[in-house]
Amino acid sequence: MEYLYHLPPPPLPPCYLASSPRFRAFATTEDGTVMVAGGRTPLLHMWDLTSHQLMKAVELPGGVREVRQLIFPPHSWDGGTSKLLGVLAQDGVLRWLDMESYQLLTQTGSHDLAISHAHSSPDGHYLAAVSESGSVLIYEISLILRKINQSGVPVVKAKMCGKENDSVPPNKSRELARARKRRNGADRGQHTSLYKPAILQPPPAHSGETREVLGGARELDQRKLVAVLKAYGEYPAKYRAFIWRSLLQLPGNHASYSSLMERGTHSAYANLHRVYPIRSQRLGRVLQRSLSALAHWSPIFAETPYLPGLVFPFVKMFQNNQLVTFELLATFLTNWCVNWFDYFPNPPLNLLAVVENCLAHHDPSLLQHLISHNITSHHYAWPLMSMVFSEVLSRSQWLRVWDHTFSQPPGFFLLLTASLLTSSHSTLLHCTSQDDFQQFFHHPPALDVGVVIREAYRMQETTPPEIHPEKLLGSLVPLTRGTYPVFNKYPKFIVDYHGREREKIRREEEDYLRQRQGALEMERLRETRRAEEEAWFRQQQLLLEAEEERRKTLSLEDTRLTNQRARLMAMKRELQVKELKVMDATKRDFLHHQKRVKEARIRRLDDQIKKRVVQREVETQAALEEADLKALELERQRVQLQHQLARYQEEMLGQLDMEEEVEGRRASLERSEGGGRGRGWLRLRQMLQLPRSARGVWRR
Template identity: 40%
Template sequence: DHRGSIFLFNFRDNKYQFITNCSQACTCLVFGLKSRPLNEIYVGLVDNSLRSFDLASNQWLSIMRGHTSSIRTISVHDNGDIAVTSTVNSAIIWNLLSWTRLRQLNVNQSIGITQVFFQNNYIVSCFRDDSIFMWDYESLECKLKLPAVVEGREPIYRSLSCSCDGRLLIAAGKSRFMDIWNLDTGTLRQTIELPKPIIGVRKVLFLEPNKIDSDGQETLLAVLGEDRRLRLIQMSTCRLLVEFNTDCPCTEITDPLVLTMTTGSKRADKLAVISATNGSLHLYDLGAIWREANRPELPIRRIWKKPIGMPVINLQPVPSEQAISNQIKENNTEDYSTVALSQKISDNKIGKQRGNFGKSVFCASRAETKNEGTPSSLLDRKKLRAILKEYGSFPSKYRPFIWRGLMQLPGNVSVLTSLLEKGIHQSWDLLTQKYPIKSQKLTRCLQRVLSALAFWSPLFAECDFLPLLAFPFVKVFQNNHLLAFEMVATILVNWCKDWFEFFPNPPINILCIVENLLAHHDRELYQHLVDHGVTTEIYAWPIMETVFSEVLTKDEWLALWDNLICRHPGFMLICVVAYSLCAKSPIMRVTEIEEIESFYRHQNCITTSDILQRAFAIDCITPDEIHPSKLLTKFEPLSQGQYPLFQKYPKFIVDFQIKERERIREEEKEYL
């Protein structure tokens, strides 16, 4: 794992044991001596070395050096005496008997190596320009070069696999197309196009017939797509047999590995082991999957009896898609209570991809929303998370409605009216001078929302960062002052509830949670920031007080908050840490505090999908002692009728600032 720990799993006896700790992260690991008892393992470490470990004596045997960058792949020949390792710019053939280097291939950094591995008595190498070569491993004579599929095509390959007999090779990567080559003739045999939701392939493997109890004719392909789902595909018919996936993002499949050499039993040859981002391993019986996929369908018989005392429910007909569309057109587009999602909603998502959302998430009539006052009861959080997991964001057309429902906005019209009737608060009179906004409509809405917040709680009249926090939410609901105010108020009551205990200073209590998370998940980055005097007030607080609006584009920010609203309020702190982890490479090269401050105040090449992917992993493996969801309170919506009192702040400081502001204003009047 990333801490250097090595574990050995015995699937036959259903046991596992801790082997050793390398004191540094492992980049790859394989068993050696395939034709003999498995007593050795070879480990690639982040210090660019290849190490041999004896499982019988529990000792390190050798350290082999020669690479200038981290080892990405290790492949051992069937005789167990020779191995080949590869990095981005080099490949080395090692003698495992004497632990010496035999041959080395250096490649220009601009070309790069994608993958190098043994196949029978040949070495298969693929470079980043999609060129594939086969070499004789003894004489290193080039035996075959595969021609380009399409001249001038952008390089896409990043995963290759050969069949057991060495006659077929499959290559896939940054597209939906997988190329299968016939190595006997050196020609392209077929190209398989994956369904459109799949935009790329992370890894592809051949599964031989003897591993799936087939009739000896069928060969399966195990394909791990960019959507982190593992699919088994029948190669001859291109039929999808089974798809592995879970509902929780933290247990998405990350790296499939079919174990064909762990033990000598037949059962081990039929296991697929899949590792998840939370450190768990999932075992699947490939033979059972094959039998289930080819089992003839049984006739369906439905028997239903009415239980005694069961009430009779009259089912109302669901309006047609055309009727729903006509109803939306007739009503005001700002009246989100009349909106319904049909079974085929399509909208732009991250990466400009489109698709169907599947089943309807919610459907509401006008009478129902009038009675309930809020669409919160119409939303299914589980289905909405499924939409986010598949598409990355909600449809922009329905986002205000979904946000309103998830936040359970009460719609206290009379209370807000009384706050707005008090006019513009004196603290926000000069808002346009400090924050000039091109749209007068948006400026007026922001000023009125901030004034209502100041009249609701005196704290918000003295909070300097409040306009930065409220602006993006007000912009989403700028056509409805009620929804804009209640949205910002809900954010303050839940996501920012504990931010004001040390006001006017930054929230030290919350920043300590962020610091503990960063120190736990990346000690190297944390130590670098500490050594250069960079505190959480520099790398965390700017992101928090602007709720990511300064470091993300509009679409990226909306997609991020689609996910934040669906989860615990403490998940935002996890995303703050995930942002720094995604930016580790450029931050490690910066030593000046001013440059780091500028980095966290401007947009960078970090996408929402990268942040969320890292955040889901952090959420799963963080211990309860430092997990934000265990340290912070759960979500609580605003109350109906009257808004709750917001008094979690040092009142004497706020009162003193108000008195000082009044004194200065009076002195200015006297002077004028």
């Protein structure tokens, strides 16, 4: 986001030239005309925001080395009669200055109490201060004002930068010391115990977020927290995370969260650092892990393009405890965003209609103006909701808004969206073009977040039940203990289609990267070969130069060798004759060797032929012996069969003789006994001990 204008750096007096201001505390008056800044030096720098010029630099009285916090109380503190500025120094004492005369009026707290933070209530009745011991101190503003008006203690005048202190007579120094001592004692006993709840005591100091701390957070009384919020407008910054965990009833499911984290980085957020660059690498890794855990928990969160912008403010606040970050986001998505995905990938038309109905009821003229310029809820409500007001509010304003949002039912978030629009009624009525509205909804002017919150509470009480957001969203439903609930309130077929398309694109991208890597490898190889060729050409050039040098040297040697060529020719002829003789002898030796090789090859062939003849005779003899064995075996089988056949014939002949004998006896019995044939046959069978089947044989 670009800045609106640039404030020039302040000049430093000679005594502080060795160090830079390094501002750490800022405050702006209610009318927005003056901004005061302080840092690690005891100087206050004041800028005029209308002319964008440095007004002056004031050096604080003794005892102040650093400025930790600046407070501009509302005019309701003193009826708007003067401008007070509270300066919290490194010693834990809150000093009050008059902005007209730059004089020290009084101080709150002491070195023993050591205030670390202080905040004023919106109505200007109370001042809440948090000490370094963890206790909360409540001061009545009326007592502080009465002390300022009635104090007879001479004020210590702050000096302008570059000027000497007003001289203090020596006899007055002891009076000033005694007065300062009385004032410190009065401030030490001034704080009251009107409200010092145990819920704001610091949690136990452990190395990590333990179950005991979470258990203690769940025991906080929400009614008391809401009472504190309404009294002071926001929760103490030191205990804000602790209070949010209590309001949302985070379960602390370590095992379930670990199972989600073990799945690693989701493919949808693998290149998150390119799409959503963050200066802090550690914060970028925490954001990537949180988004991956949400995507593993429910597939819809891998397809939601605005999810990184929605999640980032919460991740930045709880980056030191990723379990709390995930459970806070899961609670927010299942309660405040439960109906956001009914029309995915389009915005939630039902929730936008609720915002539009609230706007029509509470500010119909503004709605008519938006409609007349074709500005729908997609333009004026959805950007605020999808970015959870992070683009339109500063960090302190955003935290204050979410203090109230988490303390109320989920429908209060929609009322805040409508309230932010109605609070900017006059500004929006002056917008007439699409660019004006676009600029407002993404980069709006300075907003009074207190007015926005009060308007949201008024809408909560006056909105009719039929259009009230609580009718659609209901009340808070915390996460279940042990395992996280299933989140499937979205059109699954669209998400599945998007998942398939994303996987397809991922594969195509991998193929493209692979091909690109191959092309880069080929390019590197080509460059390497080109470098090698250049080196080779350089080497050849050097060789040519060396050859030229040698040629010159040889030309000189040729003249010396000319005289020796005659002698060398004679010697050469002799050498040729000797060489021819040696060649003839070598040729004869070679032919003789070839002859011996051929004779050895013929002998080797003869030996092989003999071996094969002997082998064939051996195989023939073995075959004949095997044939004789088979003939003997057949003869043995033939004799055995003949014996079996003779035995079988003898058995058949004996059986036939027995049958004939039996048939003769049966005939004689039939003739002798006539009707007693059956009994005679039985006696005959018993006498002969024949089987039952013999009767059938007899009949046959």
